Amino acid sequence: MYRQRIVAGPRIIVALDFSDAAEALKLVALLDPRLCRLKVGFELFVRAGRPLVDTLVARGFDVFLDLKFHDIPNTVAAACRAAAELGVWMLNVHASGGATMMRAARDALMELDSPPMLIAVTVLTSMDTSDLKSIGIDRLAHDQVVELAKLTRSCGLDGVVCSAHEAELLRAVIGEDFALVTPGIRLPASTGDDQKRVLSPVDAARAGADYLVIGRPITRAPDPLASLHAIHESLLEQA
Numbered sequence: 120m121y122r123q124r125i126v127a128g129p130r131i132i133v134a135l136d137f138s139d140a141a142e143a144l145k146l147v148a149l150l151d152p153r154l155c156r157l158k159v160g161f162e163l164f165v166r167a168g169r170p171l172v173d174t175l176v177a178r179g180f181d182v183f184l185d186l187k188f189h190d191i192p193n194t195v196a197a198a199c200r201a202a203a204e205l206g207v208w209m210l211n212v213h214a215s216g217g218a219t220m221m222r223a224a225r226d227a228l229m230e231l232d233s234p235p236m237l238i239a240v241t242v243l244t245s246m247d248t249s250d251l252k253s254i255g256i257d258r259l260a261h262d263q264v265v266e267l268a269k270l271t272r273s274c275g276l277d278g279v280v281c282s283a284h285e286a287e288l289l290r291a292v293i294g295e296d297f298a299l300v301t302p303g304i305r306l307p308a309s310t311g312d313d314q315k316r317v318l319s320p321v322d323a324a325r326a327g328a329d330y331l332v333i334g335r336p337i338t339r340a341p342d343p344l345a346s347l348h349a350i351h352e353s354l355l356e357q358a
């Protein structure tokens with residue numbers, strides 16, 4: 120695919136990690152598609168599925184369907200095709216599923232008239248080098264991220280999910296036409312929760328992240344819209 124980096128439009132992707140559609144839609148009613156895109160992950164999709172995605176798309180939001188597919192190539196390709204039918208803007212797979220799996224996913228989407236962006240998760244932002252060691256990967260987390268990002272690019276995907284800590288290094292190694300999508304974003308005053316490789320929104324953008332996936336710092340803030348606006352403004356000032 121190798122689309123050009125799409126940085127037009129909002130760079131903030133709000134992670135709708137809610138347990139049901141009503142709760143998610145309560146927050147969405149406050150949001151504006153000109154200010155943010157939305158991410159629907161496992162819990163919400165399992166509970167609310169297609170009707171919710173249809174509603175979000177109908178309200179004009181770009182939806183990142185974050186189901187992190189990781190299975191045999193044929194299964195992943197079919198799942199990507201099915202997900203694309205929902206009219207979502209972005210889909211993801213795990214890069215550790217390997218080259219054959221990623222190419223199968225890409226090929227399935229390339230048959231479509233207007234395919235969603237396809238990106239791959241490198242090393243989860245909740246993991247660090249010691250977590251990698253515990254699953255038999257004896258390498259620094261950022262080296263593993265670079266390796267998987269190079270593999271992802273060579274398979275023709277549009278970008279990767281990584282920590283903003285790796286964004287600068289990845290930009291240097293991978294070049295410009297490759298989207299870097301970074302979760303693990305935390306405001307200077309907030310806690311990391313279960314995230315280990317975190318960075319502030321402005322630092323992430325400075326490091327070269329294209330899209331910032333932000334959940335709890337917005338969704339669990341006392342005033343989510345104010346938090347979104349503050350982050351949005353800080354990114355504009357930095358640009």
Ligand SMILES: O=C(O)c1cc(=O)[nH]c(=O)n1[C@@H]1O[C@H](COP(=O)(O)O)[C@@H](O)[C@H]1O
Pocket residue numbers: 134136160185187211240242243244245280281302303304312314332333334335336
């Ligand atoms: O693929 C993702 O979106 C993802 C990858 C990753 O490495 N780390 C990560 O946190 N995420 C997602 O990004 C969101 C982060 O949420 P907060 O930690 O609440 O900001 C969650 O929905 C995660 O599922």
